[in-house]
Each structure stands twice: as C-alpha cells, then as structure tokens.
Amino acid sequence: MNIRALAAALAAAALFAAAGCGDDDSGGSSSSGGVKPPEKQQAMQQLGKGEGQVNLIAWAGYVEDGSTDPKVDWVTDFEKETGCQVNVKVGNTSDEMVTLMRTGRYDGVSASGDATLRLIAGGDVAPVNTDLIPNYADVFEGLKDKPWNSVDGVPYGVPHGRGANLLMWRTDKVKEAPDSWGVVFDPNSQYKGKVTAYDNPIYIADAALYLKATKPDLGIENPYELDDKQFQAAVDLLKQQRQIVGEYWSDYTKEQQAFTQGDSVVGTTWQVIANLLEADKVPIKTTLPKEGATGWSDTWMIAKGAKHPNCMYMWMNHIISPKANAAVAEWFGEAPSNQKACAETAAKDHCDVFHAEDEAYFDKVAYWTTPTKDCGDDRGAVCKDYSEWVQAWTEIKG
C-alpha cells in the first residue's frame, strides 16, 4: 500500500541526486553582465551525415509534425529529407529549459533571452559555425550578433523569431475590449477572481513595464534592471494583483483549459495559446496593450557534446529556412527571423502585422533577459538579481 509513497520518495531522491550532480558545472547563472563561456570551445568544422535522430527542447508550437493540426507540419518533410527523426520535449518556462539542457540528454533548445546567457555561461551550449547553415545569410541583420545570442562576435545559435506577450480576453465575458494592462492590475477590477498571470519570476517585469508607463516618477527604464525602490513597487503591485488573480498558469495547457472553461477571462498569453483556443471555437481576442509588452527573441542553440550534432545543424538550417520559418512564425504568432520567410506566409500581411522588419516597434518590446546585480547603467551594481526575483515571486504568490 505504501509502495506509492516509497516510489515517490525514491523518485524525489533520484531527482535530488541528478540535480546535485548537474550543479557542479552550472557556472554563473546570473553573470550575464560580462558573460564568459567556460573555456575555448570549438564550433563544428564540417557537416557529416545525419545520425538518424535529434532530441530537442522547444516552446510549445515550435516543433509541429501535424499531430496537433494536420495542416501545421514542418517536421515531416525534414524527417524525410534528412532521415533525422525529431523527438521534442516541450519546455514551459525558461528555467525548465535550462534545467532540461543540463541533463545532457538533448541536442538543442529554442532558448529565450532569459535562458541563453545562463546556458552560455554555464557551458551547456557550444558555439555555432554559421557557415554550415546556408539559410543564416537571410536572417535579419537586426537579429544577428546580439548580446543574447553571441559573445564577442561568436554566435551561439541561430535566431528563430521574436514576438510579444499579449493580453487575451474572452469576448463574451469581457464587455469592453481592453487596451491596457491596467485591466489585470486594477484592484477593483470587475473581473476579480477571473484574471490570470504567468507563473514565473520573469512576470515581475510585466508589472515593472506597466509601472514604467503609469508611474513615471519611479524612473523605470528597463523592466529587467530594477533597483530596490522600483523592484519593491513592482512586487507590491503584484501582491495587490494576487487578490484578483483566479489562477496562475505556467503550463500552456492549464491556461488553455482555464479559458475554455471560463475560469480565466483576461490575462497575459502567447499567441499560440490564442490560436489553439480559436481552433476550439472559444471566443477570445488578443491585443498588444498601449504600455507595450514583454516579449522574447528566441535562439536555437546546440548542446555542448550533443549526441546528434549533424542532425542538429540540419535542424537549425531547416527551422530558419523561408518555408519552415514562415510556418512556425504564423502558427506561434511571432515575427520570423528569415527575411525571405515574409514571402512564404499564408497570410500575406503576416510580416507587417507582426512588425518583422520594424526595428522601431521591437524597441518597445522588452525582451526577456536574466536580471543581474549590475544594472547596466550608471546606477552600478544595485539591481536585484534573478535569485532575488525568485524569492520575491514566492512571496507574491504567498
């Protein structure tokens, strides 16, 4: 009868042991200011034959083989062409992805900016030889050699695409279409108990972004570089929001279910969740609120010591090829990274709608980044680092 308890205990012990082992080489999870990869690493020099499979960690909706929707498929062709069977593990948060990558079981990951630097600094990923990836030439220049995907001019991955976290609501339950994040932060919101928020410390940046627009005297410039006073204001706002939140979501199926069943009627989302809901005929709409939004710029990275490096290089080339990049950008609801992808999208105005070529627009989107002690400006090392964000998040949820 207590086999279950025993099994749970053993599993927990195993998890602990695994986590403990993986930790020794974890490097600086918060030293993104001056990121240094651990040692001189060599990128692959020559592409060989495929190894027959490739194991990926990806955001939901990034690797679709038609099993979600028969029309949504950019994996089957790749498998046929290269003979590389694609196995995918969906990561729900950046933290989960970093942890999964450190298990050493995966060949590559679609990492957001709040994970890339941790992976580079931790020595979990290898530099990428872009000469082996012909499609890299067509990637927007505005995405190449950026602080979140390259170190000292050495690329550690290929840009996948970028976009913003949106505000979603049920059109049948929310009468007036909101245009501001105020609807999820107002303590007297009429949607009390039906508001949802992303269950991750990085969500503190969403509150900071809202305060940046509504409380200019706090002087917030970058929602990931918060000093004591600014951080406290964001945390207080979130504690207040706690009172009107029905449930937090960290796993996209949880949000999907909550919106379908009417438990949540307004809150932050990814476009892909909205697509899935629309496919289920749930009446929802999304918008990019006037305060701007947090967002992501994702990078496909290859694991150091990947077991299937050739297939991984082929995958990186494939996912930024015009056709595949267009398909994934449309499905996930983001801007593609390959400029030729704009000609391949089913909706001809996709690149305009998602501002693919509009660098000025993306200046307003605050990409996820790992917060560090060093503020990155003349305030010096007085900002809150990620471990403090995590602790604050525990306190916010109570």
Added chain:
Amino acid sequence: MVAYLGSLAVLFVAAFWQLDTFTGQIVHEYSFSNFQTLWENDVYRQIVLRTVGIAAAVTVTDAIIAFPIAFYMAKVASPRARAALAVAVLMPLWASYLVKVYAWRTILAEDGILNWLLDPFGISRPGKGVIATWLVFSYLWLPYMILPIYAGLERIPNSLVDASGDLGGRPGMTFRRVILPLAFPAVVAGSIFTFSLTLGDYITPQLVSSKQFIGNVVYANVGVANNLPLAAAFATVPVVVMVLYLLVARRLGAFEQL
C-alpha cells in the same frame, strides 16, 4: 536502503550549504542562514502552516468518511457485498493520479458539473484555492484511510461485541467503549498515509489552486532558482513534522496495525 538513507543524509548536509547568487555555484560552507531565511520570512511560515493545516484537515475528513464505510465492510456487509466494496474502494487506485486531478479541475471549473449542481441552491463552487485542494486531497487519499481501518475492524472479534451486549451495553455504548478504542490505532495508521501524502504533494496544489505548499517551494527552488541549499532546508521541515507525527502514532499503537 543505503541509497534511500544516503540521499536523506545528503539532503540534511546540503541544507547548511549556501548559494553564491553571483555565480550560481554552491558554496560548501556550513551555516544556518537558510534556516534563518525560512524563519524570518512570514511567507514560509504561512506555507508551512497551510500545508500542515490542509494535511490535518484532509486526515480528519478522510477518517470521518472512511470509518462508516470500513465498518459496514467489516461488520455488516455479506461476503459478496464486502468483495464488491473492496473492489470499489481499490478501483480509483487503478487510474492515474494526474487523470484524477485533471478530472477535478473540470469538476471545479466555472462551467463544471459542481457549479451546475449547486446553482439551483444559489451557491457557487469553491474557487481554485485552499478548499479545492482540501476536497481533491480528501478524494485522492480516501482509500488509504479505508483499508487500514477495515483491516483493524476486521480484527475485532464479534464475540467482544456480543459480550458487551450481554452485559447490557447499548449499541451506542458498545461502539464508544469497545469498538472505537480497539479500532483507534487503525485510524491512526491510516492517518499516517493521508497526512504524509498530503504533506509531500505539490502537483495537486499547483493544478487546482494557486496556493503554494511546501513541495511547490522546494520544486521552485530546485527547478526555477537552482537554489538547492534553500530547497534542502525547506524540505527538512516536512521530515521533522513527519518524525514527530510518527512518534505520536507509535505511542497510540498504530504500528501494530500496519
């Protein structure tokens, strides 16, 4: 056994290490600072109280529901009905734990069956919160309470009940003075399961509420923050609670019932 106790020992040692927040490395220096953090922050104390409180509430609820069922199975039902009931009690254990919790998410949803049932009475379902976790846990661990009580009741010879009746004890008195004292250790034995299972769970609270349990904080510190020492320190709290609980349970004679 070595692996099991060894990992527990590592857990205790790790609780005294530190995390260097700048490099993300674990510093192998011993201090009480993790425990100090846990002690000084209101939020951790609340989480411990919430977890232990729900575990206790679930245990009491399950005991109250399980006792009549077990009693009926052990003393009243015909052998055939007894077998049918035993199957019915064990059946939910065949289904995956996750399936059951997700089913409860649907039951408790805004347009779920519970709201539909309660609507005519003008009441609304409990939101995704503490009450929901209490409900789901009580459902999940009920069989673990029924079975030990059933075993305990079955061991009480019917002759004792008859003797009590012969000596003029009314049914109520027989129950209070004979059956309950003899069956109580079995209830305590069952409570060990319901209490410890609730104490250690983190998936149910995450799925049916947004309230954090001890397990959620441990999980967040391992998976999100990579702060293993703090997670280890917090994980010692349920261990201590359980040790105390088992000591009390042993005094009450629960171990002879297992």
